[in-house]
Amino acid sequence: MVYLVMPNMSLFNNIAQLFPPVALLILGIALNRLWSNFQKLM
DSSP: OHHHHHHHHHHHHHHHHHOHHHHHHHHHHHHHHHHHHHHHHO
8 A cells, every 4th residue: 555655656756856836736726626615614
């Protein structure tokens, strides 16, 4: 299980290091969608 997870984490880290703006953009979009859904519930 660990051997399957570790390469994916290293691959994700490499992508995050190569494309920090893209990673931040994806994170921001995800947070915006979560926040808008949370506000709809409220």
